[in-house]
Structure formats: structure tokens, C-alpha cells
Amino acid sequence: MLEAAGVSLDLTGTGSFLEPSHLDALAPRVAAAARGLADGTCAGHEFLGWLDLPSRIDEPALAACEAAAVRARADAEVCVVVGIGGSYLGARAILDALPPARGAGLEVLFAGTGLCSAALDRVLRQIANRDFRVCVVSKSGTTLEPAVAFRALRAQLRKRYGDRGAAARITAVTDARRGALRQLADAEGWETFVIPDDIGGRFSVLTPVGLVPLAMAGVDVRGLVDGARAMQSACAGEGLRDNPAHLYAATRYQLYTQGFTTEVMSSFHSGLHNLQEWWKQLFGESEGKQGQGIFPASTVFTTDLHSLGQYLQDGRRCLQETFLCARQAVPGLTVPADDGADADGLGYLAGRSFDEINWLAFEATRQAHIQGGVPCQAISVAEVTPQTVGALLYMFEKAVGVGGLLLGLNPFDQPGVEAYKLEMFRRLGRPA
Numbered sequence: 001m002l003e004a005a006g007v008s009l010d011l012t013g014t015g016s017f018l019e020p021s022h023l024d025a026l027a028p029r030v031a032a033a034a035r036g037l038a039d040g041t042c043a044g045h046e047f048l049g050w051l052d053l054p055s056r057i058d059e060p061a062l063a064a065c066e067a068a069a070v071r072a073r074a075d076a077e078v079c080v081v082v083g084i085g086g087s088y089l090g091a092r093a094i095l096d097a098l099p100p101a102r103g104a105g106l107e108v109l110f111a112g113t114g115l116c117s118a119a120l121d122r123v124l125r126q127i128a129n130r131d132f133r134v135c136v137v138s139k140s141g142t143t144l145e146p147a148v149a150f151r152a153l154r155a156q157l158r159k160r161y162g163d164r165g166a167a168a169r170i171t172a173v174t175d176a177r178r179g180a181l182r183q184l185a186d187a188e189g190w191e192t193f194v195i196p197d198d199i200g201g202r203f204s205v206l207t208p209v210g211l212v213p214l215a216m217a218g219v220d221v222r223g224l225v226d227g228a229r230a231m232q233s234a235c236a237g238e239g240l241r242d243n244p245a246h247l248y249a250a251t252r253y254q255l256y257t258q259g260f261t262t263e264v265m266s267s268f269h270s271g272l273h274n275l276q277e278w279w280k281q282l283f284g285e286s287e288g289k290q291g292q293g294i295f296p297a298s299t300v301f302t303t304d305l306h307s308l309g310q311y312l313q314d315g316r317r318c319l320q321e322t323f324l325c326a327r328q329a330v331p332g333l334t335v336p337a338d339d340g341a342d343a344d345g346l347g348y349l350a351g352r353s354f355d356e357i358n359w360l361a362f363e364a365t366r367q368a369h370i371q372g373g374v375p376c377q378a379i380s381v382a383e384v385t386p387q388t389v390g391a392l393l394y395m396f397e398k399a400v401g402v403g404g405l406l407l408g409l410n411p412f413d414q415p416g417v418e419a420y421k422l423e424m425f426r427r428l429g430r431p432a
């Protein structure tokens, strides 16, 4: 068991699948990958701004996000965050994991996360009678999904508040110089925040991409950054066994080379579902290249044990599993005693917390899956807090940097994402 920054990594569930010597043999390659990241010589080195970002986030940067949040709360109840992929998944993951108390901030809705008219219509109906503002996030400033949703929302803002009122209710998070969104923002005088050039979308959650909407929602962004900083120092060296990001990366990579080509991240905490979605993008976009890469999938248990449980236990044996666990969620919630004659037969559970029952379900599931031929890692935190979530975010970012390099890939580009866009634009008749 390795513990750092409030996160524990437990490899006991891989014991019957992995020779420790195989893992240790990877240590020099892991160290070389870590060195390539640290000295900026690895593939994709122009996108390494995330590596020391937590320690570089300074007081003025945090204060600017918080000040924008104070202004936003003065004139709106709802903020519609418009973005897709790395431009929204981080904020949504954290909001889901750390839902702010009612009244702590604006309600956040997401739009532009696809092209589905029903989804956009739902958001338009949700803001129909409420004061709202828009935070549009796009690094390129040209992505179609958020751009068309933003156009629709801007029309609503203008209709409701007039041109000047609309302009005062838009925050744009985008490139410092390039892209249509930057040009519009400058021309219209919107509040803006910059996405650094050297940080790609899926690594941008701790830039204004995540921090501005989260501050508006009332999330403790300082705690988040503190947790990421703690994990940044825990993952700074080149070691394998003492570095949670490296150990996780090496273990999943070694299992991949043995044929375990799909990694299922399984959680027993419903609030972590969107963190798993964020993780899927981070790993899928970073590693799925040149016919290679571990396919990232996810489940939320015990719910999905009643749907995908059969496959996990007994289906094709190409699965490795990473449990993402929180030991405690609402400790005071216990199974009530029954005054009657224990007709439902649950008397043996009376007084026990749901958290305890859930944890035992995790341990039982892990054992069953190991017996079924699935190597299991477990990443756990005592509680889901801003600090532990920040630590997890950084740990996964560092792990995917090292993991992509172990695969011999550039983990920081996403050339494959262009293929659908080219064909879609051709069919839409976009002018050349």
C-alpha cells in the first residue's frame, strides 16, 4: 500500500497476475519518462504546462477567479458553462464530486457538450425565468459544438438583457490571442480569462477552464489546488515504488502488455461518476493512438454490478480494473432498527452505516473479480474533499504523461479527433 497526499494505492489485487520483478524491470523506463517530462525533452514537450501548474498557481490567479465569481453572483442565479471535452469535463467532474451547499454559489448548467437539440432545449427551458450568465470555454475558439450553443445562448442573453447587458453577463475562457472567440470577446468587451498555450484541454482543469466555473459555483478552489500541490510534490521524483502516479502507470502498462487491454475504473461512490468520465477522456485521448492504448471504461457499483457485473466476472478476459474508492460519504446514515419481527430479515444490518456496507461490498467485489481473472488496483481516499479530489486529478495527469511515454506515444496531442470534424464540415458545406 502506497499513501501520498491523502490518496492510497493498493496493488494487492494484482498479486496473482503480475510478477513484482516485471514491474521493477519497468523502473528505468518510468524514470526516463519522468525525466523527459521534467526536463521537457519528451514527445509533446510543448504541452507540459500542467506538470508544475499546481505550484505555479499564485494568489492573484486564485483571487481573480474568486472575484469573477463574486461579480457573477451579483447578477445571476445560474451560470451556463459552454464547452466540450477538456473544456468542461473537469468542472463537471468536480461539481459532481463536491456539490456546493445550496446558496453557496450559482447553479451551473452545461451546454455545447454535444449537438443534441434536446439537451440545448432543456438548458434553454431551465434558464427561461431565471437570471443567468454564460461562461464560454474554448481553447481554439472554433469548436463547432460550443460555438453554436453559445450563439443560441447569446441570442437569449441579448433578448433578455439587451446588447450591453448581455456583454456584461459573458465570461470567455480562451486563448490569449487566437481564435474566433478571442476576437469576439475583445470586440464586445467581455470578461476574459486565458488558457495557457502550453496546456492542452484535458490537462486544463486547474486553469481558469475549471477554476472560473467552479468558483462561480461556490467550490473551494483553494482546497483543490492545495491537494494538487501535495500530489505534485509526492509525484516529483523518478522512483517507481514510492511514487503513486508512476506505480499506477507502470502497473496498468505492465498488465496491458500481458493482454489486459481494457481498464475499467469502478467506483462505489455515485458522486465520482463524472470524475471517471474526466479520467476516460484524459486516458483515452492521451493513449489511444497508432493502434495502441488501454481502452478506458467505467462503472459505478453496486448499481452496475447488476448490469455489467456478469461481464466483468465472467466475460472476455482482457479486463483490468481500477477501483476508485471513498471510504466515507455520509457516515451518519445508518440502517434503521425495525420494531417489528424482522420480517425483511435485515436485522443483522440494523445500526450499521451505509458507508460500511458499501465498503464491504467493494472488498467483496474486488475479491470476486480477482478470482474471476481480473487484476485489480485500488485507489482510495478517506473522504471526497477538495484536497483529495485535487490530489487525484494531478496523480492521474502525471500517470497518463508517463503511461503515454511508456507506450512510445506523444500523450499530449489528439490528431484522431480531427477525422469526424473534417467529414462533418464537408457534409455541412462549411466554406473553405
Ligand code: PA5
Residues within 6 Å of the ligand: 084, 085, 086, 087, 137, 138, 139, 140, 141, 142, 143, 146, 200, 201, 202, 203, 285, 414
Ligand atoms: O482535450 C482536448 O484538447 C479536447 O477535448 C478539447 O478540450 C475539446 O476538443 C474542446 O476544444 P476547445 O477547447 O478548443 O473548444
